[in-house]
Amino acid sequence: MYSEKVMDHFINPRNVGEISEPDGVGEVGNARCGDIMKVFLRIEDNVIVDVKFKTFGCAAAIATSSMATELIKGKSVDEALAVTNKSVTEALDGLPPVKLHCSVLAEEAIQKAIEDFKEKQETKVGA
Amino acid sequence: MKKRIYFDHAATTAINREVLEAMLPYYSQEFGNPSSIHSYGQQAKKAVDQARDKTAKVLNAGFDEIFFTGSGTEADNWAIHGVAMANKKKGNHIITSAIEHHAVLYTCQRLEKAGFRVTYLPVDRYGLVDPKQVESEIGPDTILVSIMLANNEIGTIQPIKEIGKITKEKGVYLHTDAVQGVGSIAIDVCDMNIDLLSLSAHKFYGPKGIGALYIRKGTKMTPLLYGGAQERNRRAGTENTPGIVGLATAIELARSNMEENNQRLIKMRDRLIDGVMTKIDNVVLNGHPELRLPGNANLSFEFIEGESMLLSLDLKGIAASSGSACTSGSLDPSHVLLAIGLSHEIAHGSLRLSLGIDNTEEEIDYFLDTLPEIVARLREMSPLFLQKKGGYSYV
Numbered sequence A: 001m002y003s004e005k006v007m008d009h010f011i012n013p014r015n016v017g018e019i020s021e022p023d024g025v026g027e028v029g030n031a032r033c034g035d036i037m038k039v040f041l042r043i044e045d046n047v048i049v050d051v052k053f054k055t056f057g058c059a060a061a062i063a064t065s066s067m068a069t070e071l072i073k074g075k076s077v078d079e080a081l082a083v084t085n086k087s088v089t090e091a092l093d094g095l096p097p098v099k100l101h102c103s104v105l106a107e108e109a110i111q112k113a114i115e116d117f118k119e120k121q122e123t124k125v126g127a
Numbered sequence B: 001m002k003k004r005i006y007f008d009h010a011a012t013t014a015i016n017r018e019v020l021e022a023m024l025p026y027y028s029q030e031f032g033n034p035s036s037i038h039s040y041g042q043q044a045k046k047a048v049d050q051a052r053d054k055t056a057k058v059l060n061a062g063f064d065e066i067f068f069t070g071s072g073t074e075a076d077n078w079a080i081h082g083v084a085m086a087n088k089k090k091g092n093h094i095i096t097s098a099i100e101h102h103a104v105l106y107t108c109q110r111l112e113k114a115g116f117r118v119t120y121l122p123v124d125r126y127g128l129v130d131p132k133q134v135e136s137e138i139g140p141d142t143i144l145v146s147i148m149l150a151n152n153e154i155g156t157i158q159p160i161k162e163i164g165k166i167t168k169e170k171g172v173y174l175h176t177d178a179v180q181g182v183g184s185i186a187i188d189v190c191d192m193n194i195d196l197l198s199l200s201a202h203k204f205y206g207p208k209g210i211g212a213l214y215i216r217k218g219t220k221m222t223p224l225l226y227g228g229a230q231e232r233n234r235r236a237g238t239e240n241t242p243g244i245v246g247l248a249t250a251i252e253l254a255r256s257n258m259e260e261n262n263q264r265l266i267k268m269r270d271r272l273i274d275g276v277m278t279k280i281d282n283v284v285l286n287g288h289p290e291l292r293l294p295g296n297a298n299l300s301f302e303f304i305e306g307e308s309m310l311l312s313l314d315l316k317g318i319a320a321s322s323g324s325a326c327t328s329g330s331l332d333p334s335h336v337l338l339a340i341g342l343s344h345e346i347a348h349g350s351l352r353l354s355l356g357i358d359n360t361e362e363e364i365d366y367f368l369d370t371l372p373e374i375v376a377r378l379r380e381m382s383p384l385f386l387q388k389k390g391g392y393s394y395v
């Protein structure tokens, strides 16, 4: 039911873990719907130099988390914002239709982490 | 092929050799239509009648109280719909439980749209229906109580005999979905006061696509399928002779080996449950500790999700099942797990291991050796586990 790429990212997820004192962090989803993703970003000069994630969810949620973090690593903040669930799904050679809702998680978590980064920037500037 | 272990007998079972061999002649030499008067037809009819007789005897029912259907689903639909339609002058109230199979629940929901009133009884944390509550819900307009004999997810066995006493006294029909119970629970429809009982052959080492409905003589019922005069005019459609022969052979075999099989299964099941509980923390057993199907183990693993467990197990050659939303395609986890009071979170982390007669103690060992690593790996990936470990502060 899953593509080889999905299985690869499920079995060997990239970038699993945490970053202490991250520059941005985003958590989306809830245990109710069955998928939660938390993303940690290290950002230097507006470039995502490191990213880690933790995900509670099905294989699709784990694989999209892994692929999405791969896609934004080394990219500028703006480039990372352009990563959508569609681009992540395509990079995984597709997902079963019932699993598409699980793939939205990664896009949202990254956006939230970047928002968090921007807010922190503002408070720093303001202080 | 690499090692494969099947722990999903509640989904379906492999057909028994003996059963398959009993069926085969009815696909080729004895392929006649049981309604035909020539010798081909008469041979097939004889086989169907013998099968009906065998099936009836196992349930302590009469020969003319067994009706073959195309599945357990059809038997459930027919029982409920048939009683509702034939008795609507008497009343429009049906009582069932919150943890029934969808074959029962969705039939009830359809009847609600047609003007029937349905009470979905809650269950306790073990999944048990309270017979007293059945009694207090029965009113003058109640026509049917439908409570499953054993649950397909958590394996809880209901006090059907007690419920049967009540429905008999109140003059209300009792239907039980015994699809999961046949083969591991001794059933006596007279002693238990059951008026209608559904069963399905593929759950007890028989073929798929064949079931039966026991209907007590005198029960007011409409047909579900209209057409030919098969099954004494009550269930149209040319008989699936090989399937019927298979069902009867399988139910007889299952009944005669029941005590022995149950003993073996219970031993393996309890070792599996105890093994998991000692090797892994934060695990809950779903269902009743004792009143449960011999082969059923249903466990919830905190902080992780069922589908990723299933896939990880499958990669190690172990076939299991889960009540998580992500295995069902819907957003909610299993209605059964929610009905026993599990939070969504815990319900998403459920794993059902249903053992069968082909399983071995070695397979239990392999499972117990394999599962802890899988759970540990997924927990390491889980943000919920991170919070539990004391939380990570990023402020």
Ligand SMILES: Cc1ncc(COP(=O)(O)O)c(C=O)c1O
Pocket (backbone or CB within 6 Å): B010, B011, B071, B072, B073, B074, B076, B101, B103, B148, B150, B151, B152, B177, B179, B180, B200, B201, B209, B210, B211
């Ligand atoms: C409790 C219960 N009822 C009904 C059914 C449906 O039976 P069948 O697969 O024969 O339609 C099942 C099987 O999944 C079941 O477990």
Ligand SMILES: [Zn+2]
Pocket (backbone or CB within 6 Å): A034, A035, A057, A058, A059, A060, A061, A099, A102, B326
């Ligand atoms: Zn999912």
